[in-house]
Amino acid sequence: MTAQTAPAPQHIAVSRWRRYRPDQQWEAYLFLLPSFIGFLVFVAIPVVASLALSFYDWNLLSPPEFVGFENYSQLLTNDRVFRKVLFNTFYFIVTIVPLQLAFGLLLAVALNQGLRGLEIYRLIYFMPVVTTIVAAALVFQWFFNRDFGILAAAIWEFGATTGLPIQPPDWLNDPDWAKPAVVILTLWKNSGFTMVIYLAALQGVPAELYDAAKVDGASGWQRFRFVTFPMVSPTTFFLMVIQMIGAFQLFSEAFVMTQGGPAQATLTIVYYIYQMAFEFQRMGRGAAVAWVLFIFIFIFTLVQTRLQRRWVHYETGGES
Amino acid sequence: MQNRQWQSSLSFKALIVLALTAMLLAACAPIAPADDGGMAAMDEKVTITWAMWGSPAEVATHQSVADAFMEENSDIAIEILAEPWGDYFTKIQTLWASGDSSVVPDVLFLSPIVNYASEGVLENLDPWIEASGYDVDDYWPSLLQYGMYEGSVYGLPRDIGLEVLYYNIDIFDEVGVPYPDDTWTWDDLKAVSELLTVVEDSGRVSRYALGMEGGKWLLWVMQKGGMALDDMRNPSRCALADPEAVEAVQFFRDMIDSNYFMPPANMSQAGGDAAVFQSGQVAMIIQNASRVSAFNSAGMNYDVSVIPIPADGQRASAAGGAAWVMSSLSDNKEEAWEFLSWLQSTDGGQRIYTASGEILPALQSTAKSDAFLNSGQPPTNRQAFITEGENARMGRIGYFVEYSEINGSFVNPGRDQILIGEVSVADGLNAICEQVDAFLADNGFPK
Numbered sequence: 001m002t003a004q005t006a007p008a009p010q011h012i013a014v015s016r017w018r019r020y021r022p023d024q025q026w027e028a029y030l031f032l033l034p035s036f037i038g039f040l041v042f043v044a045i046p047v048v049a050s051l052a053l054s055f056y057d058w059n060l061l062s063p064p065e066f067v068g069f070e071n072y073s074q075l076l077t078n079d080r081v082f083r084k085v086l087f088n089t090f091y092f093i094v095t096i097v098p099l100q101l102a103f104g105l106l107l108a109v110a111l112n113q114g115l116r117g118l119e120i121y122r123l124i125y126f127m128p129v130v131t132t133i134v135a136a137a138l139v140f141q142w143f144f145n146r147d148f149g150i151l152a153a154a155i156w157e158f159g160a161t162t163g164l165p166i167q168p169p170d171w172l173n174d175p176d177w178a179k180p181a182v183v184i185l186t187l188w189k190n191s192g193f194t195m196v197i198y199l200a201a202l203q204g205v206p207a208e209l210y211d212a213a214k215v216d217g218a219s220g221w222q223r224f225r226f227v228t229f230p231m232v233s234p235t236t237f238f239l240m241v242i243q244m245i246g247a248f249q250l251f252s253e254a255f256v257m258t259q260g261g262p263a264q265a266t267l268t269i270v271y272y273i274y275q276m277a278f279e280f281q282r283m284g285r286g287a288a289v290a291w292v293l294f295i296f297i298f299i300f301t302l303v304q305t306r307l308q309r310r311w312v313h314y315e316t317g318g319e320s
Numbered sequence: 321m322q323n324r325q326w327q328s329s330l331s332f333k334a335l336i337v338l339a340l341t342a343m344l345l346a347a348c349a350p351i352a353p354a355d356d357g358g359m360a361a362m363d364e365k366v367t368i369t370w371a372m373w374g375s376p377a378e379v380a381t382h383q384s385v386a387d388a389f390m391e392e393n394s395d396i397a398i399e400i401l402a403e404p405w406g407d408y409f410t411k412i413q414t415l416w417a418s419g420d421s422s423v424v425p426d427v428l429f430l431s432p433i434v435n436y437a438s439e440g441v442l443e444n445l446d447p448w449i450e451a452s453g454y455d456v457d458d459y460w461p462s463l464l465q466y467g468m469y470e471g472s473v474y475g476l477p478r479d480i481g482l483e484v485l486y487y488n489i490d491i492f493d494e495v496g497v498p499y500p501d502d503t504w505t506w507d508d509l510k511a512v513s514e515l516l517t518v519v520e521d522s523g524r525v526s527r528y529a530l531g532m533e534g535g536k537w538l539l540w541v542m543q544k545g546g547m548a549l550d551d552m553r554n555p556s557r558c559a560l561a562d563p564e565a566v567e568a569v570q571f572f573r574d575m576i577d578s579n580y581f582m583p584p585a586n587m588s589q590a591g592g593d594a595a596v597f598q599s600g601q602v603a604m605i606i607q608n609a610s611r612v613s614a615f616n617s618a619g620m621n622y623d624v625s626v627i628p629i630p631a632d633g634q635r636a637s638a639a640g641g642a643a644w645v646m647s648s649l650s651d652n653k654e655e656a657w658e659f660l661s662w663l664q665s666t667d668g669g670q671r672i673y674t675a676s677g678e679i680l681p682a683l684q685s686t687a688k689s690d691a692f693l694n695s696g697q698p699p700t701n702r703q704a705f706i707t708e709g710e711n712a713r714m715g716r717i718g719y720f721v722e723y724s725e726i727n728g729s730f731v732n733p734g735r736d737q738i739l740i741g742e743v744s745v746a747d748g749l750n751a752i753c754e755q756v757d758a759f760l761a762d763n764g765f766p767k
């Protein structure tokens with residue numbers, strides 16, 4: 001072969017199939033197809049179907065009956081249980097989200113002090129996150145039991161030895177105590193997650209910022225307040241959004257430990273969807289609750305995204 | 321060049337569309353019978369699909385029932401479809417929603433019957449009962465009501481879930497109190513409970529006299545002559561605020577306040593009535609026959625008695641139990657009825673289930689046969705089951721579709737509040753009735 005003919009043989013030598021053509025990517029789509037079909041069949045179609053379903057009255061057995069907006073108007077006007085459910089869910093959001101962030105940050109800051117055996121502590125605090133929620137909830141159920149639980153036993157014992165009139169609260173049977181019990185379980189379960197994320201963020205804060213603050217005479221608290229806190233604020237924002245959505249969808253904890261009781265004190269929105277659809281066989285009403293939940297989450301996330309400009313500090317790039 | 325690329329991207333789209341269409345078609349296409357060879361075979365067997373929920377042990381009993389039937393009837397094959405309780409109802413409803421008679425089981429275990437009968441998915445059994453002369457009088461009084469809808473029988477209850485009083489003989493002996501008997505009233509129960517309860521100095525209760533699941537609380541109301549609703553089929557109002565109900569609930573609220581009666585929620589968190597009874601944390605429980613096999617295999621020293629009633633009251637154990645039904649979609653109704661009626665006969669399924677020790681049979685002739693009365697197993701006083709059975713009452717649940725919502729959304733949460741002591745008995749029952757009455761009005765009751 002001579003030099004003059006070089007360009008043409010190249011074209012011939014590389015097969016049509018192997019040649020990379022940036023504008024032809026169907027092979028990539030082919031590889032995406034399995035997961036795309038999975039997404040379509042198990043997510044996209046059911047989501048659309050549930051929207052349609054929310055306008056019907058359907059108990060699975062008889063044909064669906066179109067009722068327009070009745071499922072929604074019933075929910076908003078004369079469903080007393082739904083009001084209670086909303087209150088409970090907001091209670092869980094305003095308690096669980098801030099506490100979880102606070103605990104996570106506290107643990108992360110503590111572990112970030114150059115402790116020996118950091119990995120061990122990180123493992124211990126992360127363990128609850130990977131523990132099955134059903135097993136955890138059953139253990140906590142026993143833990144909280146007033147007559148035979150270990151927590152109560154300790155308090156009874158304390159009362160007996162000191163002679164003080166101290167009795168353990170009836171955690172899971174008293175509506176005022178059942179909500180805190182669920183909060184405690186959730187904190188135990190999830191704080192390890194926020195801790196790990198915070199720990200990663202803390203380790204990314206440049207040491208020179210602290211050195212500069214020290215030179216300027218900042219106290220320990222001031223270094224936390226004016227260096228650490230702004231530097232991890234993008235992480236705080238991320239965790240806040242994630243944890244809020246998680247709190248909106250609280251279900252397993254209440255389902256296993258309290259069955260939504262006592263007296264509906266721990267009945268959450270998602271639990272109510274389950275009850276409506278699968279216990280009372282009202283699929284349409286359940287779907288309507290699910291869409292109301294979606295709207296709530298959507299609005300709250302939107303508001304948070306807007307508000308973040310006021311307090312979230314991005315070190316590079318600046319724009320959110 | 322441009323053109324070729326465009327064509328190729330078009331063919332990619334076509335490929336995707338094709339693939340998706342193929343998938344959809346594959347998903348929708350009816351599954352062809354795997355084997356059509358039966359057409360040619362001389363002795364064609366009819367296959368009846370038989371669905372139920374149950375633990376592995378219970379499914380093993382069901383299988384032995386199916387085997388016994390197939391031994392007697394070589395022309396019918398029984399195929400079992402068993403699912404755990406949690407998934408069973410969703411699965412069955414989904415199968416029915418498909419409307420395909422080849423996938424819907426022919427004979428099924430269901431509860432409550434009225435929810436399904438009202439949707440037309442169950443076969444009306446009246447014509448079959450009449451044609452075959454099947455003896456419906458053998459059922460406990462008012463038990464068959466449980467399987468009825470608008471005056472017709474749609475389901476044949478397998479067992480009767482009536483309750484008796486279980487008591488721990490060792491604890492009674494230790495405390496030195498007499499065993500319960502037919503003459504006991506609530507006052508006797510209360511007096512004995514005081515002796516059986518153990519409260520430590522700290523105030524901790526280490527032994528309660530009595531335990532019962534919260535869901536059974538209407539037993540007390542009915543023993544006193546009350547009801548949950550004025551009519552359990554087509555209610556016009558809630559009856560829980562009536563004086564009988566208030567007095568009955570007040571009695572047990574007092575039992576809880578005196579630490580004689582273990583708060584139901586507390587009991588379920590401690591593992592349920594069987595667990596606290598076996599561990600001796602509770603001396604007596606009120607429960608149906610389902611606990612017998614567990615207590616026997618644990619080797620407990622226990623016996624049963626009829627449940628104490630108020631001095632001016634009546635026995636009111638629950639006449640109800642899950643029932644066998646036939647799908648109205650079944651392609652083999654003749655064979656399905658043959659199996660169903662065999663299943664619900666003393667010589668057939670009832671005897672096998674009774675011998676397994678899991679149930680109190682729905683048929684009086686089975687219950688009064690040696691298979692139940694002289695099984696050689698504890699409890700000794702099996703007559704208690706017979707006495708409660710002869711006086712069993714319907715009405716522990718509502719026989720209409722919306723009842724599960726009334727119960728789940730209003731009655732149970734309200735009951736929790738009363739038994740915990742959040743509200744007074746009268747106020748709590750009034751609050752329940754206010755909500756139930758509003759619900760009934762909103763949903764067009766009475767119909």
